[in-house]
């Protein structure tokens with residue numbers, strides 16, 4: 001069952017300015033090491049950072065609370081599958097809140113153009129998830145080698 005939806009749009013130049021002004025202090029407060037790694041590898045890193053910023057805001061909207069006390073930016077992480085599809089991992093205070101709200105999974109979609117990045121999130125209560133829904137992956141694109149290794 002869908003229990004929440006959320007969306008956000010952000011000006012890429014605004015995120016770019018914050019990165020230029022505050023550098024690692026900003027990056028390490030908002031993004032996980034894996035998110036930084038993903039964005040830094042790309043040609044226009046600001047648009048990928050902005051997409052992740054929008055994703056975090058969109059996920060918080062699915063909770064109906066916005067960013068409240070005890071929830072940090074890094075608690076909501078965007079992990080990219082090999083295909084490029086983003087998935088949400090929730091940690092810390094956000095994980096506690098999700099449990100309280102009985103939210104088991106949040107799906108995300110991200111898009112960006114030159115000026116803006118946008119994201120839309122949908123929160124589910126697991127017992128009602130249709131089989132076609134993509135489960136949250138626990139391994140990142142970089143670390144997931146399950147397809148390459150034989151079980152024997």
Ligand SMILES: CC(C)(COP(=O)(O)OP(=O)(O)OC[C@H]1O[C@@H](n2cnc3c(N)ncnc32)[C@H](O)[C@@H]1OP(=O)(O)O)[C@@H](O)C(=O)NCCC(=O)NCCS
Nearest residue numbers: 047048049051052078080083084085086109110111112113
């Ligand atoms: C996925 C695709 C629809 C994205 O559309 P786009 O107009 O190029 O770009 P948008 O700005 O709208 O979206 C970009 C976001 O789409 C998401 N995305 C990428 N691949 C995706 C996929 N397979 N499924 C769902 N979402 C995907 C990502 O979140 C990406 O942003 P991020 O890299 O910052 O995480 C398009 O790139 C596509 O059809 N790709 C096919 C596969 C391909 O060409 N791969 C190239 C590998 S080099």
